[in-house]
Amino acid sequence: MSGNTNPKNHTNPKSHTSTGNHTGNHTGTGKRAARERLREQRETERRRETLRRRLTASAVGVVVVAIAATVAIVTANVGDDGPLVVPAGAKAGEDTVVLYGDPDAPATLEVYEDPRCPYCGLMEESLGGTIKELADQGRLNVEYHFATFIDDAVGGDGSKTALNALAAALETGGQEDFIALHQELYANQPAETDDAFADPEHLIDLAGQAGVDSAEFAEAVRNNTYGGWVERVSEAFADSGVTGTPTVRLDGEAVEVIGADGQAVTPEEFTQQVERILG
Template structure:
């Protein structure tokens, strides 16, 4: 199964926004603590600019932290994100926010537990449904998760978070590893 609201070969990229304009490509791993910092600091800005039509969001997900740290939390979380995308764009983005807001320490594989992922879905209006729950519990998007992981591996991107505005890299973290301010982020969109 391939979730709705995806694009690319095999639907390996999750899309948010209706704009026909530029694309903001966001590469992230659900277990990545630096991705959490990016989302917590800039997620609302990403959404607002997408809603205003400045760009469409294209999310490219990785699962390499499962291999690096052991476990399957990135895979299970990505499956749940696929189920959320299948429900709707707004539900996907709100669920992504809920996952990062409640992300366990990267050494703890809490996201490997489907019940934990379902519990976080309670924070997202309109997400909990029998279809969503079955997809999470049964790992229904498992083949898609593998395709998404493979696409990330073939992308040439070496770490997360990595963000491109079109083809141009955009800094989302400062030298200390914390999210840049929304003003610093938006200023970069005006460059070049």
């Protein structure tokens, strides 16, 4: 803009000639007129430059505000383990809970467990099939509340990585794939101090044994797609008031799943408790 209005591009007033008074007076008037035009041109240029700077500053300000807003939005949805992606199939209205069975079933069994918890493994080995059968019959549905505190207690990331895999199975294959992988993980649960579940490839191999083998599932496991959701699930467990796993409740009433001898109750003993509570 300034190149097109450079005063040096205008005619130099000294190009006018002087021949006598009349001519001299004309030359003096011409010089004054030329100086006036130059002054006006410079003033115009100054105003244009000021306007250009203001517009540039305004545009920069808009960009900065837009970037700041974008960062704020992204930051609000990003936790330590990545952005929040909730798997399809999480319980409506309480998306830190995984629901198995008919949402309209007449009773709800709440199950609190950690993928690395050895007592949860004992419970699932003894009662997992019975719980699934009761849900499949429509007598109750199951709400899974997961914890990952063993990762903090003994070190590692196995609980969180396994829970991310369960979320991936729920997203890509629904309840059927979720429960299949859930059962497979507990059937192949490592020792509590063994962080084998932290290896995504190991989880993908176990999932394949359960028939959960889509490319989308494997990608989500490798990318920790549901890491942000896992973080929220862990926080929800910490806020639940439940102090240990496994904890099981049927319509709010405690159900014994680990006996005084430290072993899981039998399917018959468990079913008797269910019958008593349901009446």
